[in-house]
Amino acid sequence: MSTPTPHSKRRRIPGTGEASRHGNRADHSDRADGPGAADGANGPGAADRSSRERNPSSQESGAERGLASLQRKLAAQLATPQLNYKVLMVVTACLTILGLVMVLSSSMVTSYASGASVFGEFIKQAVVVFLGLVAMWVALRMRPETIRKYSPWLLVVAVAMLIAVLIPGVGIGGEEVGSNSWIRIGPIGVQPSEVAKLALAVWGAATVSYRARATQRLNTALGAFLAVSFAILMLVLLQKDLGMMFSVGIVVAALIFFAGVSRQVITWVLGIVAVLGVFAITRQSFRGARITTWKDALTLNFGDSTTQGSSYQSHQGILSLSDGGFFGAGLGQSRAKWFYLPEAKNDFIFAIVGEELGLLGAFFVVFLFGMLAWFGIRTALAQKDPFLRLLAATLTIGISVQAFFNMAYVVGLLPVTGIQLPLISAGGSSAIITLLSMGLLCNCARNEPETISSMQHEGRPLIDRILMLPEPQGYKAGEQRRNERRETSYSYGEPVTRQRASAGRGSQDVRRERDRVEQSIRRVGGESRLRGYDGVRRQDLPPTATPKPMPRSRHRADESRQAGARKVRRTIDNRHRRR
Numbered sequence: 001m002s003t004p005t006p007h008s009k010r011r012r013i014p015g016t017g018e019a020s021r022h023g024n025r026a027d028h029s030d031r032a033d034g035p036g037a038a039d040g041a042n043g044p045g046a047a048d049r050s051s052r053e054r055n056p057s058s059q060e061s062g063a064e065r066g067l068a069s070l071q072r073k074l075a076a077q078l079a080t081p082q083l084n085y086k087v088l089m090v091v092t093a094c095l096t097i098l099g100l101v102m103v104l105s106s107s108m109v110t111s112y113a114s115g116a117s118v119f120g121e122f123i124k125q126a127v128v129v130f131l132g133l134v135a136m137w138v139a140l141r142m143r144p145e146t147i148r149k150y151s152p153w154l155l156v157v158a159v160a161m162l163i164a165v166l167i168p169g170v171g172i173g174g175e176e177v178g179s180n181s182w183i184r185i186g187p188i189g190v191q192p193s194e195v196a197k198l199a200l201a202v203w204g205a206a207t208v209s210y211r212a213r214a215t216q217r218l219n220t221a222l223g224a225f226l227a228v229s230f231a232i233l234m235l236v237l238l239q240k241d242l243g244m245m246f247s248v249g250i251v252v253a254a255l256i257f258f259a260g261v262s263r264q265v266i267t268w269v270l271g272i273v274a275v276l277g278v279f280a281i282t283r284q285s286f287r288g289a290r291i292t293t294w295k296d297a298l299t300l301n302f303g304d305s306t307t308q309g310s311s312y313q314s315h316q317g318i319l320s321l322s323d324g325g326f327f328g329a330g331l332g333q334s335r336a337k338w339f340y341l342p343e344a345k346n347d348f349i350f351a352i353v354g355e356e357l358g359l360l361g362a363f364f365v366v367f368l369f370g371m372l373a374w375f376g377i378r379t380a381l382a383q384k385d386p387f388l389r390l391l392a393a394t395l396t397i398g399i400s401v402q403a404f405f406n407m408a409y410v411v412g413l414l415p416v417t418g419i420q421l422p423l424i425s426a427g428g429s430s431a432i433i434t435l436l437s438m439g440l441l442c443n444c445a446r447n448e449p450e451t452i453s454s455m456q457h458e459g460r461p462l463i464d465r466i467l468m469l470p471e472p473q474g475y476k477a478g479e480q481r482r483n484e485r486r487e488t489s490y491s492y493g494e495p496v497t498r499q500r501a502s503a504g505r506g507s508q509d510v511r512r513e514r515d516r517v518e519q520s521i522r523r524v525g526g527e528s529r530l531r532g533y534d535g536v537r538r539q540d541l542p543p544t545a546t547p548k549p550m551p552r553s554r555h556r557a558d559e560s561r562q563a564g565a566r567k568v569r570r571t572i573d574n575r576h577r578r579r
Contacts, residue, residue: 081454082461084379085445089463091372092136092438095423096129098365103426105332106345106352113339121345121426128428132435139439140469144447147440148387151203155228158199161192162235181241193236193244194433197251200232201398202440204255205390212259212386222256222265230272237276243417247402249273254397258380258390297412313348316341317410320351321362328358345426347418350410365424366407373400379445392444395437446472 077083100122107121114120139147164170165183182189204225211224229252236245253273257266293311297318320336323329334355337344344352354362376396383389399422406421408414420427422434445451446464452472455464460471 081448081450084375084382084448085442085451086461086463087371087375088379088438088442088445091368091375092423092435092442095365095368095372096133096435098368099424099431100126100129101331102349102353102356102424103345105334105356106337106349107426108332109337109339110345125426125431128431129435132432135432135436136439136442137467139436140443140446140467142443143473144385144388144443147202147391147443148206151199151206154195154199155203158192158196159232159235161190162196162232162239165192166235166238181236181239181244189428191244191429193239193241193248194429196232196236197244197248197398198433198437200229200248201251201255201394201437202391204229204252205387205394208255208259209386209390222259222261225255226252226269233273233276241418243419245273245276246405246417247398247419250401251394251398254401255390255394258393291415294409294412294415300412313342314409314412314416317348317351318412320348321354321411324355324358324362326359328354328356328361331356346420347406347416347425348410349425350407350421353424369400369403372396372403375445376400376441379441379448382448382450383444384449385447388444388447392441395441395444399434399437399441449474 103125104119104122107125108118111120111122112118117123161183165181170183181193182191184190208222208225229248233245233248233252236248249270253266253269256269293314296311297314300318316336320334320341323335329335334344334352336355337352341348341351350362350365353365357364373396376392376399380389380393380396383392402419403422405414405417406419406425409416409419420430423431423438446455446469452474455461455471460469
């Protein structure tokens with residue numbers, strides 16, 4: 001074997017990056033010192049550089065390889081177990097904290113003007129958020145079977161509240177917002193339509209998933225859900241709350257879409273909701289004025305008469321957004337909240353976000369809701385349980401569409417309907433129901449098959465240990481149906497092994513002859529031959545033969561044979577050791 005010299009170059013293996021790197025290192029060493037510098041200048045490294053200079057496509061291929069590597073790393077990160085659950089928890093925390101900060105900033109002036117402290121509205125919202133976080137914690141601890149079991153009771157409570165709000169003296173809000181859609185429980189106002197939206201999502205996912213597996217016909221599975229949905233839409237319409245009717249309609253459309261129905265059924269459902277919406281708009285004059293306001297806001301062509309009338313709120317909201325600029329006026333420095341913008345802490349709080357935090361803050365809110373929508377749909381697609389799949393998709397669409405609709409009508413892209421921005425706007429029942437919905441969505445993410453396997457092998461994440469959440473259990477296909485079969489009492493026919501008096505053992509003549517023989521045997525005092533379904537008693541069977549013991553001579557022969565085998569193996573092992 002020849003000894004390598006300083007002038008020798010290491011052979012490079014085509015297609016391997018390691019050899020290429022060594023080859024380039026050898027070329028650099030040859031050019032740096034030694035008499036072979038001239039050869040190194042004309043070696044393979046120089047040829048590669050000249051070919052790259054002549055052919056720029058090699059640089060493009062390098063960029064493509066880098067992009068492909070980045071895509072593979074991103075795909076590997078997205079495939080990490082527990083990612084959907086952790087992202088949804090982080091998004092919920094960010095939206096909740098941002099919402100409390102913006103409620104404090106936007107309500108300080110109105111709280112002080114009402115004679116209370118500047119923190120009055122903020123403290124009330126903080127209490128509501130705390131109750132919502134408790135509800136979210138309870139939803140995270142519940143097993144999917146428990147959620148499915150109590151979903152009908154949640155629907156019954158929601159329908160009862162929708163009926164109660166229509167009773168004169170119980171429902172309030174008509175003088176303030178034009179719709180009797182609130183029930184006052186102490187200092188907190190409860191909106192039954194919010195409860196009905198959540199109940200319809202949970203009960204609908206449980207009912208449709210179960211009936212679709214039981215009947216294998218989607219039309220039969222959707223019958224009860226569509227009937228209940230139509231009844232709830234009519235109850236919300238009687239409250240004169242067009243915005244909440246739109247929110248409930250979005251939940252219904254999302255559930256039937258993810259259930260796999262045809263486009264014709266979805267078109268019919270959306271058509272019915274649209275007809276009901278047009279009917280509601282024509283019945284109230286102020287809703288017709290909202291359509292005119294939407295046209296002015298969409299074209300940014302506000303008239304002098306409308307800016308002091310029906311378009312006042314939309315005009316002030318767009319002015320607030322424009323005053324924010326790119327970086328915003330600063331937290332707490334909004335001028336619109338000084339009685340220029342009505343409902344600054346509720347429906348139009350996104351305008352305050354844009355004014356104080358600027359375009360960056362507004363994009364951050366849009367980004368958070370976009371992450372919520374994307375990872376919520378990923379959670380639904382990763383489920384094996386049909387109930388959790390429908391529930392995750394319906395809750396995600398319900399929250400995300402409501403958020404984007406609110407931000408769209410603040411910037412003038414859609415008509416104003418009075419829908420709040422989830423987790424950001426001030427509100428009692430809205431914050432509690434939204435946090436409860438996020439708890440159910442995160443519960444769906446915890447019950448993904450890969451997440452369950454990861455928690456069982458690697459342990460629960462830190463947030464689960466802090467919140468004392470139990471370890472999720474795996475989903476077993478058909479377990480609900482099997483449990484129902486165990487709890488159901490069935491009435492079967494007569495067992496085939498039951499002994500009968502006369503029927504079932506032969507023809508009529510055979511039975512008569514057998515009865516005659518039995519009577520004759522009993523007459524002479526003999527024993528009957530009918531002793532069981534096989535005609536033989538167990539004690540009448542011959543005794544089983546016991547195995548004979550092995551003789552001592554055979555034991556000795558077996559022991560001597562085993563000893564000889566062990567001696568042969570030791571001899572062979574000793575010969576191998578000597579070699």
